[in-house]
Amino acid sequence: MTTLAETAPGALQVTDRKSARAFVDTHIVPYADAYDRQGRVPEELLERMTAAGLWAPFLPRETGGGGMDLVTLGEVHEEVGRGCSSVRSLLTVHTMVSWAVQRWGSPAQREQWVPALGRGDVLAAFCLSEPGAGSDASGIATNVVEKNGGWVLNGVKKWITNGQRADLFLVFARTATSIGAFLVPRDSPGVEVTPIEDMLGTRASMIAEISFRDVALGPDALLGPSGFTAGMVLTGTLDLGRYSVATGSVGIIQAALEACAAYASRRTVGGSLLKDLPLIQAKLSDMVTDARAARLLVAEAGRLKDAGEASTIMATWVAKYFASTAAARHASEAVQIHGANGCGHDYPVARLYRDAKVMEIIEGSNEIQRITIASQAEREII
Amino acid sequence: MSGNAKEQILDFVRARYPQAEIDETQDIFALGFVNSLFAMELVMFIEKTFEVTIPNDELKIDNFRSANTMAELVDRLSPARV
Numbered sequence: 001m002t003t004l005a006e007t008a009p010g011a012l013q014v015t016d017r018k019s020a021r022a023f024v025d026t027h028i029v030p031y032a033d034a035y036d037r038q039g040r041v042p043e044e045l046l047e048r049m050t051a052a053g054l055w056a057p058f059l060p061r062e063t064g065g066g067g068m069d070l071v072t073l074g075e076v077h078e079e080v081g082r083g084c085s086s087v088r089s090l091l092t093v094h095t096m097v098s099w100a101v102q103r104w105g106s107p108a109q110r111e112q113w114v115p116a117l118g119r120g121d122v123l124a125a126f127c128l129s130e131p132g133a134g135s136d137a138s139g140i141a142t143n144v145v146e147k148n149g150g151w152v153l154n155g156v157k158k159w160i161t162n163g164q165r166a167d168l169f170l171v172f173a174r175t176a177t178s179i180g181a182f183l184v185p186r187d188s189p190g191v192e193v194t195p196i197e198d199m200l201g202t203r204a205s206m207i208a209e210i211s212f213r214d215v216a217l218g219p220d221a222l223l224g225p226s227g228f229t230a231g232m233v234l235t236g237t238l239d240l241g242r243y244s245v246a247t248g249s250v251g252i253i254q255a256a257l258e259a260c261a262a263y264a265s266r267r268t269v270g271g272s273l274l275k276d277l278p279l280i281q282a283k284l285s286d287m288v289t290d291a292r293a294a295r296l297l298v299a300e301a302g303r304l305k306d307a308g309e310a311s312t313i314m315a316t317w318v319a320k321y322f323a324s325t326a327a328a329r330h331a332s333e334a335v336q337i338h339g340a341n342g343c344g345h346d347y348p349v350a351r352l353y354r355d356a357k358v359m360e361i362i363e364g365s366n367e368i369q370r371i372t373i374a375s376q377a378e379r380e381i382i
Numbered sequence: 383m384s385g386n387a388k389e390q391i392l393d394f395v396r397a398r399y400p401q402a403e404i405d406e407t408q409d410i411f412a413l414g415f416v417n418s419l420f421a422m423e424l425v426m427f428i429e430k431t432f433e434v435t436i437p438n439d440e441l442k443i444d445n446f447r448s449a450n451t452m453a454e455l456v457d458r459l460s461p462a463r464v
């Protein structure tokens with residue numbers, strides 16, 4: 001099959017916020033509500049993203065990547081999140097897996113997967129949650145046993161973003177001694193994908209339940225160290241996912257703000273424009289302020305990542321907590337400002353409202369974020 | 383090098399857990415507060431501070447038990463000094 005990436009070599013390359021904004025305004029914003037209704041992102045957009053180099057531009061240049069720093073990556077994900085949280089979710093999980101393979105993979109694993117992940121020829125999904133375990137990762141029941149020098153995988157993963165479409169799954173499973181991360185190609189015998197439709201939010205993110213029945217894997221399926229540090233593969237990968245969700249949440253606030261600023265400048269109530277009513281102004285001012293504050297927290301987390309500072313992990317928790325709760329608050333107020341129009345299909349704010357709720361649940365729910373941040377509170381004593 | 387490394391590692395661990403009494407031989411895992419978040423922070427701290435990359439086969443629990451073993455790891459991974 002000839003792809004857009006091949007037929008459109010001169011397509012706009014996304015290298016920074018400005019080019020991401022142009023890409024999103026052209027190829028995503030006009031269609032995001034339709035994706036939401038159809039419950040999927042069309043293949044054509046996935047190919048456009050490939051042509052634009054959007055999938056994993058942070059991978060090092062020597063692997064064929066763009067070597068993009070993480071502050072810029074955050075800005076790009078914010079822009080995509082402004083356009084459509086479902087598309088941003090696809091980017092998030094692909095980013096997580098691509099980073100994990102680059103960071104923890106053996107030379108052979110990197111050679112096999114990284115260039116293809118970087119180009120977007122192989123799309124990836126992250127498989128941790130199960131019907132019986134979400135927040136508590138140590139409760140997962142999916143397991144592997146060593147057999148004939150390789151592994152046999154059994155279990156069920158649920159709520160897997162892009163599970164319907166991804167070619168490669170990073171699956172967390174219980175080993176004899178700990179939890180390990182395993183690279184499982186979708187076409188492995190024993191893998192079964194069941195779409196989950198009609199979600200509340202990020203409805204187009206092609207979520208699936210994936211079952212693994214006696215899936216035989218080679219010895220090279222295990223990613224990264226085993227033993228005590230295996231948990232670090234999970235921690236590091238979730239950290240980057242959390243960062244991406246935080247940026248996407250900033251995008252939701254920005255989208256709510258832009259929609260409300262436009263609507264309040266047109267809509268009159270009792271002879272006054274909405275934007276001239278003090279109670280509406282209060283909502284708009286809080287959106288402006290929180291968008292800026294959230295963006296700064298995210299940028300700080302990104303800067304610490306680029307510097308390799310350990311404190312980025314905590315900074316990312318704080319940024320995601322602030323940005324996701326602010327997104328939920330402001331998306332709700334955005335519906336309020338639009339009145340009945342906010343509840344219908346003609347404006348994007350109903351979608352933002354549903355998508356924002358998801359941000360408070362994924363990559364560490366609000367409750368887990370608060371528990372984690374509180375447990376580190378003594379570090380803040382200065 | 384390792385004396386200095388030991389001190390820097392101890393400072394890092396103490397700053398994270400000010401309530402714990404930790405010396406260079408103390409098994410930090412035995413204290414029960416090492417979770418995967420802290421393990422990740424520790425690895426990032428060591429890589430950044432001492433400009434080393436810890437390969438997967440060195441990511442073993444015994445290398446991270448105490449400031450002493452971590453300083454030895456840093457020594458092993460640092461380019462030889464003339």
Ligand SMILES: Cc1cc2nc3c(=O)[nH]c(=O)nc-3n(C[C@H](O)[C@H](O)[C@H](O)COP(=O)(O)OP(=O)(O)OC[C@H]3O[C@@H](n4cnc5c(N)ncnc54)[C@H](O)[C@@H]3O)c2cc1C
Binds near residue numbers: 159202362367
């Ligand atoms: C749209 C969407 C996409 C997703 N995509 C993925 C994906 O790609 N890959 C993947 O692996 N997973 C995915 N998930 C799953 C997601 O990671 C989990 O939903 C999340 O981790 C929470 O787990 P849970 O739903 O099982 O809730 P539970 O863990 O059952 O928690 C239920 C409630 O209890 C709260 N709670 C939990 N522990 C405590 C505590 N100690 N104190 C107080 N309250 C607590 C939680 O915050 C939550 O509010 C997705 C979920 C959604 C909704």
